[in-house]
Every structure is written in structure tokens, then in C-alpha cells.
Amino acid sequence: MEQVMANGVYLGSQYAMIALGLTLIFALMNVLNFAHGQMYVIGGFVTYTFYGQWGVPFVLALFMSCMTLAIIGALIERYLFAPVIKGSAREESTMLLAAGIAFLLDALILLIFGEKQRGVPKIVDGVFNWDFRLIMPYDRILICVLAILSIVAFIALMQYSKTGRALRALAQDRTAAQLMGVNVDRYSMIGFALGAMLAGLVGGLLVTITGVNLGMGGPTSIKAFMMVMIGGAGVISGAIWGGFILGFMEAFGLAYLSQYGDITYLLIFVSLMIFLAIRPQGLMGKPWG
Amino acid sequence: MNFSKIQILGVLVFLAVVFVGVPVFIAATGRWDFYFTLTSVALLAIASAGVWLTFYIGRINIGQGAFALVGAYVSAILVVKAGWSFWISLPAAGLFAALVAVLIGLPILRLRGVYFAMITLVLTQVATLTALALPITNGAKGITNIPLPGGISIFGITLIPDFSTLENARMAFYFTAIILMIITYAALYRLVNSRLGHLCRSMQQNEELASSIGVNITYIRILIFAISSFFGGVGGAMFGSISQSVYPATFVVKDSVDFMLNCFLGGLGYVFGPMLGTLVLYFGWDLLFEFGKYQMLIYATLLILIIRFLPNGLLSLRFGKGGGK
Numbered sequence: 278m279e280q281v282m283a284n285g286v287y288l289g290s291q292y293a294m295i296a297l298g299l300t301l302i303f304a305l306m307n308v309l310n311f312a313h314g315q316m317y318v319i320g321g322f323v324t325y326t327f328y329g330q331w332g333v334p335f336v337l338a339l340f341m342s343c344m345t346l347a348i349i350g351a352l353i354e355r356y357l358f359a360p361v362i363k364g365s366a367r368e369e370s371t372m373l374l375a376a377g378i379a380f381l382l383d384a385l386i387l388l389i390f391g392e393k394q395r396g397v398p399k400i401v402d403g404v405f406n407w408d409f410r411l412i413m414p415y416d417r418i419l420i421c422v423l424a425i426l427s428i429v430a431f432i433a434l435m436q437y438s439k440t441g442r443a444l445r446a447l448a449q450d451r452t453a454a455q456l457m458g459v460n461v462d463r464y465s466m467i468g469f470a471l472g473a474m475l476a477g478l479v480g481g482l483l484v485t486i487t488g489v490n491l492g493m494g495g496p497t498s499i500k501a502f503m504m505v506m507i508g509g510a511g512v513i514s515g516a517i518w519g520g521f522i523l524g525f526m527e528a529f530g531l532a533y534l535s536q537y538g539d540i541t542y543l544l545i546f547v548s549l550m551i552f553l554a555i556r557p558q559g560l561m562g563k564p565w566g
Numbered sequence: 567m568n569f570s571k572i573q574i575l576g577v578l579v580f581l582a583v584v585f586v587g588v589p590v591f592i593a594a595t596g597r598w599d600f601y602f603t604l605t606s607v608a609l610l611a612i613a614s615a616g617v618w619l620t621f622y623i624g625r626i627n628i629g630q631g632a633f634a635l636v637g638a639y640v641s642a643i644l645v646v647k648a649g650w651s652f653w654i655s656l657p658a659a660g661l662f663a664a665l666v667a668v669l670i671g672l673p674i675l676r677l678r679g680v681y682f683a684m685i686t687l688v689l690t691q692v693a694t695l696t697a698l699a700l701p702i703t704n705g706a707k708g709i710t711n712i713p714l715p716g717g718i719s720i721f722g723i724t725l726i727p728d729f730s731t732l733e734n735a736r737m738a739f740y741f742t743a744i745i746l747m748i749i750t751y752a753a754l755y756r757l758v759n760s761r762l763g764h765l766c767r768s769m770q771q772n773e774e775l776a777s778s779i780g781v782n783i784t785y786i787r788i789l790i791f792a793i794s795s796f797f798g799g800v801g802g803a804m805f806g807s808i809s810q811s812v813y814p815a816t817f818v819v820k821d822s823v824d825f826m827l828n829c830f831l832g833g834l835g836y837v838f839g840p841m842l843g844t845l846v847l848y849f850g851w852d853l854l855f856e857f858g859k860y861q862m863l864i865y866a867t868l869l870i871l872i873i874r875f876l877p878n879g880l881l882s883l884r885f886g887k888g889g890g891k
Contacts, residue, residue, distance in 0.1 A: 303680065307680075309680055309683060309684075311823070357870065357874060360874065361873060361874060361877045364877045364878075365877035365878060366834075366835065366877075366878045367834055367878075369621075369626050369830075369834075370830055370834075370873065370877050370878065370879075372626065372683075372826065372830065373826075373827050373830035373831060373869070373873045374870065374873045374874070376823055376826075376827055376869075377866055377869035377870040377873060378866075378870065380862060380865065380866035380869065381863070381866035381867060381870060383862065383866075384860075384862035384863040384865075384866050385863070387859070387862065388859065388860075388863065495819070495820070499687065499688070499691065499819060502684045502687060502688070503684075503688060505684070506681065506684050506685065506688075510680050510681065510684075540695075540699060542691070542695060543692065543695040543696065543699060546688050546691060546692045546695065547692065549685075549688060550670075550673070550674065550685060550688065550689075550692070551673075553673075553674065553677065553681065553685055554673030554674060554676075557676055557677045557681055558681070559681075
């Protein structure tokens with residue numbers, strides 16, 4: 278039981294970070310970013326290149342992967358999403374763009390990094406063992422702590438900094454924020470970059486444990502969509518809840534249902550559909566967000 | 567409905583191209599593989615027509631792959647295990663998909679915008695996992711060796727020949743798929759220009775307002791979703807029959823996303839948008855094959871450029887920004 282709970286926290290903290298980036302982009306731009314999983318994979322590969330291949334210290338490699346993704350995110354927002362949103366009759370058209378970007382990033386990853394599974398050396402060795410009731414490698418604990426610290430830092434940034442206030446205003450009401458003197462174009466770009474950066478950060482963290490490969494992008498996006506749905510689209514606390522709930526469901530499913538075959542995810546999907554039928558806006562979302 | 571001369575001429579040209587032009591071209595160039603490609607385009611266009619119809623009531627449907635998979639399995643099971651004729655299993659597959667759509671649609675059609683989009687995305691995954699888990703679908707092994715469609719004859723006159731006796735089944739499939747596609751789009755065009763179509767348009771703009779002036783929005787959206795899934799089921803069933811096999815991975819999330827992209831690419835404001843979108847996306851991908859490992863890169867770049875400069879779809883090029891139908 279303790280083991281399952283610990284796995285839940287571990288999975289949940291990573292998932293929450295993925296969902297945070299997706300929900301931030303959605304809240305600001307009303308864009309469903311299909312390419313979020315691919316951004317995560319790029320983050321993993323950048324950290325792999327710097328830390329695994331060139332022997333740069335891990336923290337620096339993590340920083341590089343954040344910066345790479347932030348720049349990619351900013352460029353994508355500035356030159357693709359913003360003009361398409363302006364010129365399109367229905368704002369759903371951005372979904373075609375997002376899917377196109379997902380294809381493009383997939384192609385770039387394939388050309389630059391290849392399709393092999395890549396892993397990096399462990400950051401710390403050893404296994405934490407509490408009387409055989411709870412066994413967890415130290416590097417997993419470290420990643421989990423780092424993930425939770427990043428979430429706290431992100432919340433603090435959104436809550437107390439000027440940028441965070443502007444972003445929250447933008448998410449609440451675009452027009453009103455503009456009337457209050459928020460530079461909407463600039464903060465959209467910053468917000469998108471921040472969302473992409475979160476994807477890069479979690480990709481960089483996870484490459485140390487699970488490794489990274491080309492095929493991880495799509496499934497990661499789908500998981501992120503589910504977490505956002507559980508918590509409510511465009512709500513930051515909702516994304517964190519959604520991430521932890523999915524993490525715990527997965528941990529419990531793997532522990533208790535795996536003998537029945539691969540039905541954990543089927544059950545998760547079905548319960549999600551029932552949940553959404555009862556509460557369409559998720560746990561904390563605005564109705565019809 | 568009054569058709570202008572240009573519209574009638576356009577339809578005639580289209581029919582001439584697909585029924586005479588394409589076979590002549592293929593016979594001349596010897597590219598028999600184009601038959602398979604164009605058949606797939608026609609079938610995927612049928613499923614995309616359904617997605618377009620759900621867009622018409624203001625819902626983003628990324629779940630068409632689920633209904634295509636349901637249709638493919640229903641037809642395959644009826645043909646292989648119950649020994650039905652394929653031609654009866656085809657509408658049965660569509661109707662079953664529509665029935666599933668009604669059951670699922672009742673709760674989830676209350677959702678809007680991004681919530682509906684995401685739950686339908688999950689729906690495709692559910693369909694794939696269900697196909698893996700159920701005994702009747704043979705799990706991951708799938709249903710293989712589906713016989714080719716048999717013949718139909720009334721009073722000794724052969725209406726449809728038995729496909730397995732034909733020397734060129736690919737051509738027969740091509741004509742079947744094209745005819746089905748034409749029926750689908752004719753039905754879609756008729757629907758959009760009917761009273762129901764106008765009601766849908768009012769829902770797309772403002773559901774509360776439509777409801778307040780007496781439109782039964784629940785009934786309409788279930789009906790539209792059922793019709794949309796019917797198209798998906800028929801397209802999927804036909805696809806299974808051509809490849810003579812159905813697997814849980816025959817239609818996955820990526821296919822559902824593709825169906826949606828077809829609609830965006832052609833243009834959401836135009837009935838024939840999904841047809842053009844499917845042709846461009848599927849055929850374009852095939853044509854780029856010779857670029858080898860750069861295929862995906864070029865394809866994605868072109869896709870991004872199209873949406874960047876024509877955000878309202880390819881058909882908006884002809885009709886101007888936000889123009890008519």
C-alpha cells in the first residue's frame with residue numbers, strides 16, 4: 278500500500294507538470310496544443326545531448342532544455358498561432374496548425390535524434406528501502422522532489438510576480454486585460470513560451486529515469502488532455518489535481534488490476550467519461566470554458 | 567433548391583473525371599496503385615463528411631475513428647461469423663455505429679468546445695482498447711480473411727457482380743467507393759440546405775438562443791451525431807472489406823485527428839471541403855513518398871504553410887474570406 282501511494286505521488290508530480298503547461302497555453306490562447314507531447318520529447322533529447330553525450334552538469338542541461346523549448350514556444354506563438362488566430366473565421370482552426378506543428382516536430386526529432394530509445398547515466402545511485410514496505414531508487418525521489426519544487430515555483434510565479442498577474446488577467450478575460458493596459462501580444466508569447474518550457478523541463482527530468490524516444494510524444498499528449506479534462510480546462514489548480522489523480526489511478530491500476538490484462542486504461546477512460554457526463558467542466562473548470 | 571448552371575456543370579465535370587477520367591488515366595499510365603489510393607481517399611472522405619457534420623452544429627469531433635472501427639468490426643463479424651452478405655452488413659454497420667453514437671451522445675453531447683473535443687479523442691482510445699479486450703473481436707489478432715463482397719442479383723439480372731470472380735477487384739472497389747462517396751455528399755448537401763440544416767446553423771451560432779425560440783437542440787444534436795457516426799461506420803466497414811482484415815489498430819487516434827484535419831484543410835464553411843481536404847492530405851502524403859526520410863518534414867511544413875496563409879481552408883481561396891457556402 279505504501280509502495281502504491283509513493284508510486285502515485287511520483288507519477289502524479291510528473292503528470293501535473295505536463296498538464297500545467299498544456300492548461301496554461303489553453304487558458305491564454307484557447308489553443309489545444311497537440312504538439313505538447315512532442316515538446317516534452319524534445320526536452321528529453323536536449324537534456325540527453327547535453328548531459329548524456331557532452332557530460333555537461335545535469336542542472337545546466339536541464340536549464341538548456343528549458344531555454345530551447347521556451348524559444349521554440351515563443352517563435353511558434355509569434356509567427357504561427359497569433360497570425361492564424363487573427364485571420365481565421367473559427368478559432369478551432371488552430372487545431373490544424375497545432376497538429377501540423379506536432380507532425381513537424383516529430384519529423385525534426387526523427388531527423389536530428391533518430392528513432393532509437395535514448396537513456397542517460399543515473400544522477401544519484403542507490404535505493405531507498407524502508408523495511409521492504411517501500412522501495413524507491415534515490416534518483417526517482419530526487420526527480421519527484423524537483424518536480425514538486427518546480428510546481429511550487431510556478432505557482433509562486435503566477436501568484437506573486439507581475440508577469441503572473443498579467444497572465445492570469447489574460448486568461449480571465451482577454452479584452453478586459455487589454456483595456457487595463459496589459460500588452461496582450463507580448464504576454465501571450467511569454468505564456469506560450471512558459472507552457473512549452475514546462476514541457477521541456479519535465480522532459481529533461483524524466484529522461485534520467487525512463488529515457489526518451491520518438492514515439493512518446495503522442496501518448497503523452499493524450500494523457501495530458503485527460504488530466505486537463507479531469508481538473509477542468511484552463512485552470513491551474515485543476516491541472517495539478519488532474520495530474521495527481523491520474524497518477525494515483527495509474528499506480529493503483531498497475532498494482533491491483535494488472536493480472537486482468539491491460540484493462541487499467543480502459544477503466545480509467547470509462548470512469549472519466551462517466552465523470553464528465555456528470556460534471557462536464559471537470560473538477561474546478563468554469564462551465565463551458 | 568435551384569442550381570445554377572455553373573454548379574450543374576461542376577458536378578458533371580466531377581462525375582466525368584471520377585468515372586471516366588481516372589480509369590483512362592490509370593490505364594494509360596499503368597499506375598494501378600492509384601486505384602487503391604483513390605479508393606481510400608473516397609472512403610476516408612465519407613468518414614470525414616461525418617466529422618464535418620458535427621462541426622456544423624459547433625462541436626469538434628475527434629472521435630470518428632471510434633465509429634469507423636465499430637463499423638469495420640460489425641461488418642466483419644456479420645460477414646465472417648454470421649455469414650451475412652457484405653451489402654447487407656454495410657448499412658447494418660452504419661446503423662450500429664449510429665446506435666452507439668446515440669448511447670454515447672446522450673451524455674457527452676452536453677459538453678462543448680474543447681471538452682467535447684477531448685472526450686471524443688479519448689473515445690477513439692476506448693474503442694481501440696475495447697476491441698483488444700472483447701472476445702468477439704479476437705483481441706490483437708483481429709479478424710482476418712474477410713471474404714470479398716458477393717454479388718447481388720434480382721430476377722436473374724446481376725446488379726452487382728461477385729467481387730471474387732472479377733479479374734480486377736480494385737477497380738470494382740474504386741467504383742463502389744466513389745458511388746458511396748457521391749451518395750454521401752449528395753445527402754450531406756441536401757441536409758445542409760434543408761430546414762434541419764438551418765436549425766443546425768442556428769445552433770452553431772448560439773445554442774441558448776436557438777433553444778429559446780423553440781428548437782429542440784437535444785434532439786437535433788443527437789440526430790446529427792448519429793448521422794455523422796453512420797457515415798463513419800459505413801466508411802470503416804468498406805475499408806475493412808477492402809483490406810480484408812480488421813485490427814484494433816485499423817483506426818486509432820491518429821486517424822481520428824486526420825479526419826478532423828481533412829475538414830479544416832478543405833474548409834469548415836464548405837460542404838465539399840472535407841472531400842478536397844482528404845484528397846490533398848492523403849494523396850499529398852502518398853506523392854511525397856519519394857522524398858524518403860524528408861517526407862514527413864515536407865508534409866508538415868506544407869500543412870503549416872497552408873493553415874498559416876489560408877486559415878479558413880483551401881476552398882476559401884476561391885470564394886474569398888469568409889464568403890458564402
